[in-house]
Amino acid sequence: MALNYKWNWGVFFETIPSGDVTYLTWILHGLGWTVAISLCAWVIALALGSIIGTLRTVPHRGIALIGHAWVEFFRNVPILLQLFIWFFVVPELLPRDLSMWVKQDMPAKEFITAVLALGLFTSARVAEQVRAGIQSLSRGQRSAGLALGFTQAQTYRYVLLPMAFRIIIPPLTSEFMNAFKNSGVAYAVGVWELVFVSRQMVEETGGQVIESLIVPTVLYIICSYAANLLMSVIERRSHVPGFIVAK
Amino acid sequence: MIQIQNVSKWYGNFQVLTDCSTHIAKGEVVVVCGPSGSGKSTLIKCVNGLEPVQQGKIIVNGTQVNDPATDLPKLRSHVGMVFQHFELFPHMSIIQNLAIGQTKVLGRSADEAHERGMKLLDRVGIKMHANKFPGELSGGQQQRVAIARALSMDPICMLFDEPTSALDPEMISEVLDVMVDLANEGMTMMVVTHEMGFARKVAHRVVFMDHGQIVEDAPKEDFFGKPHSDRAQQFLSKILNH
DSSP: OOTTOOOOGGGGGSBOTTSSSBHHHHHHHHHHHHHHHHHHHHHHHHHHHHHHHHHTTSSOHHHHHHHHHHHHHHHHSOHHHHHHIIIIIHHHHSOHHHHHHHHHTOTTHHHHHHHHHHHHHHHHHHHHHHHHHHHHSOHHHHHHHHHTTOOHHHIIIIIIHHHHHHHTHHHHHHHHHHHHHHGGGGGGGTOOSHHHHHHHHHHHTTSOHHHHHHHHHHHHHHHHHHHHHHHHHHHHHTOOTTOOOOO | OEEEEEEEEEETTEEEEEEEEEEEOTTOEEEEEOSTTSSHHHHHHHHTTSSOOSEEEEEETTEETTOTTSOHHHHHHTEEEEOTTOOOOTTSOHHHHHHHHHHHTSOOOHHHHHHHHHHHHHHTTOGGGTTSOGGGSOHHHHHHHHHHHHHTTOOSEEEEESTTTTSOHHHHHHHHHHHHHHHHTTOOEEEEOOOHHHHHHHOSEEEEEETTEEEEEEEHHHHHHOOSSHHHHHHHHHHSOO
16 A cells, blocks of 8 residues: 555545535435435336336237347447436437427436436346246246136236246346446436545545545445345245245 | 047147047046157147147137137136146145136135135145145145146136156056046046056046047047057057056
């Protein structure tokens, strides 16, 4: 370590130049936005991903193709680029009045754009997991549901999806944690979330780089780990007696 | 009850069924046998429309199965089916497995479905396991539950697709006993199986298939006495030898 680095953990209790709050308050504010983006995006990802992933397994070629196209678009383009497309390109494509409103008057535009971009990006990944979960079940399960007189929709609702979701809890957990980590890209469109605040702090404190980066790092670890814990509680609660999943 | 008329089916260019015709009258028990790959499982899956057919007609209780206008879920709800690998719903308890079809398809109340389910579990000797999950039962027990689940829908006929092929030898008889009782009560049954003892005991007719064709369709006595075709004779001499 460079000898002349001056540690100053007290920096978090100093007030920011432009106002009367401390850097700590600022960081916690950033944490709030990070959590808000991640959770809102996760809700979108889970809902859309479940629908798209299910559609990809429906015995109808046209419907399955729509799901396929969705996944390939949102999975194959970098998240940062997708965010820029939603932020800079999409508003230009809207009808004139709407376009003006989005660009000038839309409240919380940066936040909403970030949630949308991260939610759709993650939905493609969730969709792939849901599809894999459904396809991992024996073909006989679908037949058994249909033979009982269920419609295709009922077969998914009562037979296929309950098991598919149980099976994909481990990869879904990673994806939920990824939602927190990927939310960092929101800084690029100016949401005051953790990454944004820590960069800002590096500049304004005149060199307290390590403190400014370590605290957000620890906060990310705590968030991801909390997501992990929550998912393992769900996994335990939904355990099926006598059913063995390869670990 | 079940009429299969000149049915042919292809997977791509490969023909799996060729001009199959047979029928099963009300109360009749018909055993379908034949070597692996002869198309017997495929044929039985066509009866309730789990597999489409490209030619011919299948009529169950007056309704044509392969007519696009047919309400397949409704038709299937009163045609019971039992699978080789049981296919119980692993995330539901045994009693839930028996109740779900009754409540969601037949619209029975939860209490009514539960009561009917418990009666059937008692009948197949699984009542004490009602609140366990499929993964906690043996294969033979699971298959008996699967039969009870099919019966919970008050079927007009029952289809069995190799119901004992995946079972340990010791468990085969407990499943066959349930099926024999069912046959003796007059249930209409189509059974794909290699259990010739079962066929001798309760079948009215035996259908023998080979290479996607129905080679022999004869009353049980004729089939076991002196089958017409060489292929059926060979088959019988091989499986009855031991």
